Amino acid sequence: MFKKVLVAEDLDSISISIVKVLEELAILEIHHAKYCDDAFLKIKKGLHNSTPYDLLISDLSFKPDHRENRFSSGEELIEAAKKLQPDLKTIVFSIEDKSFRIKSLFNNLEINAYVSKGRNSIPILKKTIQRIYNNEEVKLSAELSLALRDNSLFEIESYDIALLKSLSKGSTLDNISSEFKESGIVPNGSSSLEKRINKLKIYFKANNNVHLIAITKDLGLV
Amino acid sequence: MFKKVLVAEDLDSISISIVKVLEELAILEIHHAKYCDDAFLKIKKGLHNSTPYDLLISDLSFKPDHRENRFSSGEELIEAAKKLQPDLKTIVFSIEDKSFRIKSLFNNLEINAYVSKGRNSIPILKKTIQRIYNNEEVKLSAELSLALRDNSLFEIESYDIALLKSLSKGSTLDNISSEFKESGIVPNGSSSLEKRINKLKIYFKANNNVHLIAITKDLGLV
DNA sequence: AGTGTTTTTACGGTTTATCGTAAGGATATG
DNA sequence: CATATCCTTACGATAAACCGTAAAAACACT
Numbered sequence A, B: 001m002f003k004k005v006l007v008a009e010d011l012d013s014i015s016i017s018i019v020k021v022l023e024e025l026a027i028l029e030i031h032h033a034k035y036c037d038d039a040f041l042k043i044k045k046g047l048h049n050s051t052p053y054d055l056l057i058s059d060l061s062f063k064p065d066h067r068e069n070r071f072s073s074g075e076e077l078i079e080a081a082k083k084l085q086p087d088l089k090t091i092v093f094s095i096e097d098k099s100f101r102i103k104s105l106f107n108n109l110e111i112n113a114y115v116s117k118g119r120n121s122i123p124i125l126k127k128t129i130q131r132i133y134n135n136e137e138v139k140l141s142a143e144l145s146l147a148l149r150d151n152s153l154f155e156i157e158s159y160d161i162a163l164l165k166s167l168s169k170g171s172t173l174d175n176i177s178s179e180f181k182e183s184g185i186v187p188n189g190s191s192s193l194e195k196r197i198n199k200l201k202i203y204f205k206a207n208n209n210v211h212l213i214a215i216t217k218d219l220g221l222v
Numbered sequence C: 001a002g003t004g005t006t007t008t009t010a011c012g013g014t015t016t017a018t019c020g021t022a023a024g025g026a027t028a029t030g
Numbered sequence D: 001c002a003t004a005t006c007c008t009t010a011c012g013a014t015a016a017a018c019c020g021t022a023a024a025a026a027c028a029c030t
Helices: A012-024 A036-048 A074-084 A099-108 A121-133 A142-149 A158-168 A173-183 A190-203 A209-218 B012-024 B036-048 B074-084 B099-109 B121-133 B142-149 B158-168 B173-183 B190-203 B209-218
Strands: A004-008 A029-033 A055-058 A089-094 A113-116 B004-008 B029-033 B055-058 B089-094 B113-116
Touching: A004 A012, A004 A036, A012 A029, A012 A121, A012 B012, A012 B121, A029 A036, A036 A055, A036 A074, A055 A074, A055 A121, A074 A089, A089 A121, A099 A113, A113 A121, A121 B012, A158 A173, A158 A190, A158 A209, A158 B209, A173 A190, A190 A209, A209 B158, A209 B209, B004 B012, B004 B036, B012 B029, B012 B121, B029 B036, B036 B055, B036 B074, B055 B074, B055 B121, B074 B089, B074 B099, B089 B099, B089 B121, B099 B113, B099 B158, B113 B121, B158 B173, B158 B190, B158 B209, B173 B190, B190 B209
Parallel strands: A004 A029, A004 A055, A055 A089, A089 A113, B004 B029, B004 B055, B055 B089, B089 B113
Antiparallel strands: none
């Protein structure tokens, strides 16, 4: 099994459970950092002392507080860590479930696995650690692999996002029409905006603009 | 110490830590529910068997999944639970840090304590449980106690939340008027609803209903 | 009961959203 | 080049939101 593992997780209520899993797997050296910066320094130090980490388990979002930090997200930490130590195995353990974000983790950061925090995630995390150690292929949950393949959300273009964002800022259709004309965004006739919003309302099954913004806010689109 | 405690928390990575705390406090009966509905049924059953819970520790937000649920948030669960068992002690353990929302928990749901999930929250949770058991006053963070004491500001009541929720579901004012009449919520004249929404718009500096919902969504009020 | 105050509701006018229809323009295709 | 098709814009009618004012009801106080 892995000898030396680093956990990057700000919430103590979660890191305790992760450490417990690692103990159950009889991992000798378990280190834990509550800030991305601390995690990065530990990795650096490990390399410097010729006792590098075998595995990094990292969260994505970290609560900001009084401390000034160089890295503010798991993505930034992993990117920096991989530059320093390209062979470092990485598992992301996060509540994030937006498929485009998870996709980019595999594609851009070349993480080894993604485990979603959920109702039964600790056993999955445990199994995933074992699989990574054995160089087995990591299975994605049915739900997640579906999400990764699902392109439906990507039909929504940046045009739609801009439109929804303007709406959510309280602009009227006529206002948005003027805004778009100034920014050179087309189409910008208020009638076209109307039609586009109507398509979005049908797509998201929204009764009216208020409903539409509530739904897309929930989806994290705006 | 408390005899029988219920934990309502969907993430297993967190509930494990909470249960551990309860074990350290030598609590005999520790029950755990991953869904609000399950938690509610357990409370109901406890009352029915004359073995009611002494304490409820609940999260606020629960991941939606395939299951159809009657209650989808900690607020709804606590509201229903308190109707059933008004003397039930309640601690909310959540990552929420908007003072509005926390304030409304104390004022509208009369929770006993609020513990914010953070980098050092497990020891705080432990101490809080002991304080509640001893009927000691629970200390709040400076920021939070300020927000709670401040009554000069506009009070966001459960009425406003209900109103905003209906709006965000796409109902028209006339619809909401009818809904409120059926539910016995007063005032319910469409003109009164209009006035109340207008107050909210002034308070939150919103241009229109769409803007208002976008803002309150961001604040986590709805 | 009577008076003043606050809350709730009703009403009318204006703006914006909503919905259907149609005209104008660009592009593709034969 | 002619025609079809799609995209964009315009227009008009109705519903809903928006805003101010005033009546009605509920409440508090003497």
